[in-house]
Amino acid sequence: MNKVILITGAIIGVLAIILGAFGAHGLKAHLSTDSLQTFETGVRYQMYHALFLLFIGSTSLVKSGYKSVIFYLVIVGVLLFSGSIYGLATNTLTSFNFKSIGFVTPIGGLFLIASWIVLIVNFIKL
Numbered sequence: 001m002n003k004v005i006l007i008t009g010a011i012i013g014v015l016a017i018i019l020g021a022f023g024a025h026g027l028k029a030h031l032s033t034d035s036l037q038t039f040e041t042g043v044r045y046q047m048y049h050a051l052f053l054l055f056i057g058s059t060s061l062v063k064s065g066y067k068s069v070i071f072y073l074v075i076v077g078v079l080l081f082s083g084s085i086y087g088l089a090t091n092t093l094t095s096f097n098f099k100s101i102g103f104v105t106p107i108g109g110l111f112l113i114a115s116w117i118v119l120i121v122n123f124i125k126l
Contacts, residue, residue, distance in 0.1 A: 001064060002057045005071050009053030012078060016047040019086070027090065035089045042085030049074050049112060056119075066122040073115035080108025 020043040023036060031039070056062055056070050084105040087098035 001067055001071070005053050005057030005067060008071070008075065009050050009057060012046060012053065013050030016043050016050055019043050019046070023089075030093060031089065035092070038085060039089035042082040042089065045085075045112070046078050046082040049078050049115075052115070061126070062119065062122050063125075066118055069118050070115045073111045073118065077108045077111030077115060080104045081112055082108070084108060 020040070023039040023043060027036060027039065053071065053074055056067055062070070084098065084101060087094075087096075088102055088105070091098045
């Protein structure tokens with residue numbers, strides 16, 4: 001499982017770098033400053049959680065069962081939170097109204113928060 005977590009963390013990290021560069025260079029002429037800042041929030045939280053997965057996959061301080069739970073919470077959280085933020089920030093560039101699914105952003109945030117809480121529980125039970 002550690003290898004899967006590490007590979008996933010690295011993939012999420014490289015995608016955050018690519019999306020960050022795309023936002024800074026490719027979207028700059030097409031989005032407002034507020035939308036670009038919103039897009040950057042998605043990138044930032046994606047990168048935070050890529051690094052989080054790299055930590056989880058490389059430490060022996062987190063028990064295997066907790067690692068699995070954290071892994072899935074982070075995957076779902078990043079997809080819902082950062083993914084919906086990317087859609088909302090670029091809403092003016094597409095025909096799909098991402099505001100109609102904006103309710104998933106806080107749900108994704110709850111998944112990310114839950115992943116950290118699971119880590120805290122793991123540390124308490126050490």
